[in-house]
Amino acid sequence: MLGRSLLNFVLLIVAVTCATAQHVPPWTEDCRKSTYPPSGPTYRGPVPWYTINLDLPPYKRWQELITEKAPALKVIVNSMKDVVNAFVPSGKIMQIVDQKLPGLLGNFPGPYEEEMKGISDITGIPLGEIISFNIFYEFFTICTSIITEDKKGHLLHGRNMDFGIFLGWNINNNTWVVTEELKPLTVNLDFQRNNKTVFKASSFAGYVGTLTGFKPGLFSLTLNERFSTSGGYMGVIEWILGKRDAMWIGFISRSVLENCTSYEEAKNILTKSKLLAPAYFILGGNKSGEGCVITRDRRKSLDVYELDSKQDRWYVVETNYDRWKNPFFLDDRRNAAKMCLNHTTQEKISLSTIYDVLSTKPVLNKLTVFTTLMDVTKGQFETYLRDCPDPCIGCATMPNKWARPLQIMK
Numbered sequence: 001m002l003g004r005s006l007l008n009f010v011l012l013i014v015a016v017t018c019a020t021a022q023h024v025p026p027w028t029e030d031c032r033k034s035t036y037p038p039s040g041p042t043y044r045g046p047v048p049w050y051t052i053n054l055d056l057p058p059y060k061r062w063q064e065l066i067t068e069k070a071p072a073l074k075v076i077v078n079s080m081k082d083v084v085n086a087f088v089p090s091g092k093i094m095q096i097v098d099q100k101l102p103g104l105l106g107n108f109p110g111p112y113e114e115e116m117k118g119i120s121d122i123t124g125i126p127l128g129e130i131i132s133f134n135i136f137y138e139f140f141t142i143c144t145s146i147i148t149e150d151k152k153g154h155l156l157h158g159r160n161m162d163f164g165i166f167l168g169w170n171i172n173n174n175t176w177v178v179t180e181e182l183k184p185l186t187v188n189l190d191f192q193r194n195n196k197t198v199f200k201a202s203s204f205a206g207y208v209g210t211l212t213g214f215k216p217g218l219f220s221l222t223l224n225e226r227f228s229t230s231g232g233y234m235g236v237i238e239w240i241l242g243k244r245d246a247m248w249i250g251f252i253s254r255s256v257l258e259n260c261t262s263y264e265e266a267k268n269i270l271t272k273s274k275l276l277a278p279a280y281f282i283l284g285g286n287k288s289g290e291g292c293v294i295t296r297d298r299r300k301s302l303d304v305y306e307l308d309s310k311q312d313r314w315y316v317v318e319t320n321y322d323r324w325k326n327p328f329f330l331d332d333r334r335n336a337a338k339m340c341l342n343h344t345t346q347e348k349i350s351l352s353t354i355y356d357v358l359s360t361k362p363v364l365n366k367l368t369v370f371t372t373l374m375d376v377t378k379g380q381f382e383t384y385l386r387d388c389p390d391p392c393i394g395c396a397t398m399p400n401k402w403a404r405p406l407q408i409m410k
């Protein structure tokens, strides 16, 4: 229960503070229309593209990008340090992270170890902190992912990336500190071999895994956090104790995007590999019926829920709750998204109407960093930075007395 109840606890604190501020919190709004192409107050701006050359040795791949983004990466790593030091003021924890963590975790398989070492050397940020920044996304990523199929069998995939809960609230402009600091770090990546695209991803500079990406013509993949009974904590402890047969979830997604060559192969690996933390994989293919939500615990797949035109199941939606359970009553992004998809209808589904769904509160919320839209068969991949001006859940106007304990940074 630890993972799930921790999420509920955090959301409850946010909700209580919001509810205290306003008697009737504006959790929801009518389904948005005509928000695409993005403009107005919920659109922060475009996301820059960078090429990652897989023909280079892993240590060198991130050099150009990280040189440019080093200042922004230092800002966020310092925020995370401030949070840790606020809880344990002696500075002991960061000392362990800097001095012991790389040794405790040992070598990461594949290119990840060398890539993180390269990033550490370019920025001068200790390797332990770069590793922590990478592990961070294994927890506390709260997202919405959608795959749709239109009447002609054409698939589309969209997602909101929500991140930054509980790491400090900025009372000056009602934003989450880390959510805001992630916006300048958000990048589109074109991973190439032989000067040809292998896959594309939207990510945060300094993170070497993949949570959002597609392989043009073949498949698309997003990862949502799953807070469950045997959470990722156990996996990390096992890893530290030397049992290293499981994969980090952000790393397995990247490996699948980099090296799988079909929807079926990707699905097979994502359902069968041992994982360090529970997760939802939302995987889309290139033809009718190829779209599913894979609900994973660490050892096995619990459920694979697929598109099914015979049963009129023309979309799948995943937030951060098991399909067979009710979402936490204060965080019902799932029914909001489904209601708006129902409203849109299969006849009118398109990248622009999916953007409308992902722009409707509370699917769009204070934690939303970016929205990604993917069309695998047309090779379209678009990411937009988002804002959620007040009134907006997560939370709208937090009174100072409640905000102060959360206001770690500013």
Ligand SMILES: *[C@@H]1O[C@H](CO)[C@@H](O)[C@H](O)[C@H]1NC(C)=O
Residues within 6 Å of the ligand: 170, 172, 173, 175, 180, 387
């Ligand atoms: C809120 O303030 C922070 C810190 O000054 C800034 O970085 C961020 O861009 C602001 N966000 C919005 C939505 O105004």
Ligand SMILES: *[C@@H]1O[C@H](CO)[C@@H](O)[C@H](O)[C@H]1NC(C)=O
Residues within 6 Å of the ligand: 055, 194, 195
């Ligand atoms: C990739 O393109 C660059 C410039 O266009 C060229 O110099 C380089 O040789 C190419 N590399 C490969 C592996 O084809």
Ligand SMILES: *[C@@H]1O[C@H](CO)[C@@H](O)[C@H](O)[C@H]1NC(C)=O
Residues within 6 Å of the ligand: 110, 111, 254, 255, 258, 259
């Ligand atoms: C993909 O496969 C190649 C060749 O086996 C391997 O070197 C590389 O590390 C793999 N990539 C990832 C991200 O696992």
Ligand SMILES: *[C@@H]1O[C@H](CO)[C@@H](O)[C@H](O)[C@H]1NC(C)=O
Residues within 6 Å of the ligand: 217, 218, 261, 262, 263, 264, 286, 287
């Ligand atoms: C769809 O994916 C399959 C592999 O799963 C591939 O063989 C096929 O060429 C792809 N179709 C198109 C139109 O790209």
Ligand SMILES: *[C@@H]1O[C@H](CO)[C@@H](O)[C@H](O)[C@H]1NC(C)=O
Residues within 6 Å of the ligand: 335, 336, 338, 339, 342
């Ligand atoms: C959406 O439509 C489906 C199929 O008609 C229905 O089962 C479901 O309850 C609807 N969901 C919402 C949230 O309106």
